[in-house]
Amino acid sequence: MALAHKQLSFDSEPWHITEKQRIARSGGVMAPVLVDGEQWIRDSWDIASYLDDTYPAHPLFAGPSGKAKSLFVNHWADNTLHPLIFRTVIAEQFPLTANCDKDYYQERTLRKFGQSVEEVGADPETARRATMLALSPLEATLVESSFLGGVTPDYSDYILFGTFQWARVVSLTAFWPPDSALHRWFEDLLNAFDEMGRAQPPRSALG
Numbered sequence: 001m002a003l004a005h006k007q008l009s010f011d012s013e014p015w016h017i018t019e020k021q022r023i024a025r026s027g028g029v030m031a032p033v034l035v036d037g038e039q040w041i042r043d044s045w046d047i048a049s050y051l052d053d054t055y056p057a058h059p060l061f062a063g064p065s066g067k068a069k070s071l072f073v074n075h076w077a078d079n080t081l082h083p084l085i086f087r088t089v090i091a092e093q094f095p096l097t098a099n100c101d102k103d104y105y106q107e108r109t110l111r112k113f114g115q116s117v118e119e120v121g122a123d124p125e126t127a128r129r130a131t132m133l134a135l136s137p138l139e140a141t142l143v144e145s146s147f148l149g150g151v152t153p154d155y156s157d158y159i160l161f162g163t164f165q166w167a168r169v170v171s172l173t174a175f176w177p178p179d180s181a182l183h184r185w186f187e188d189l190l191n192a193f194d195e196m197g198r199a200q201p202p203r204s205a206l207g
């Protein structure tokens, strides 16, 4: 979404979480990684910062104050929303995980949560309610503002869009009602950039 916002053309490559060697030049072990000529940049936040520094047209951040607020959204997504959404969707997601990644995924979950995938995903409904509660300030904001960026989206919208796009692709869970501002906002972002976000189909009831 950040690359599309900046009107930069790109190819994206799917990656298995166990393919660490393939991204070794980034200096890290996680996706996403941006490869721009000779530069390898890892971590979404650093990628967004690199893009705005290197290609100033169509800014992702509205100046230093806008960037600081986006950083808050980034930490809120990573520290609050991701663990709640993980607990909500992991029971549906894990069976979709490639066989070559399954053991590693279990290990990683144990390292992160101190529990197995099955234990972390044992009470999705409680986790879903906790997620909805955590989302209440976002809903209240989107009632009054089209996007967190104001009348058009900025990087803070894309951080959260990515979070819910993950949930949309792996899970049937509804995190908001159809008449909510969150629903309107998410649909607007799915429609953005010639419906780029819809290229990934939602999880279907058939699996």
Ligand SMILES: N[C@@H](CCC(=O)N[C@@H](CS)C(=O)NCC(=O)O)C(=O)O
Pocket (backbone or CB within 6 Å): 017, 029, 030, 031, 032, 042, 043, 044, 045, 078, 108
């Ligand atoms: N804060 C990082 C998080 C990156 C992250 O958690 N990536 C996951 C996939 S979404 C990953 O590569 N996991 C592999 C692993 O944990 O070994 C970012 O936004 O880039």
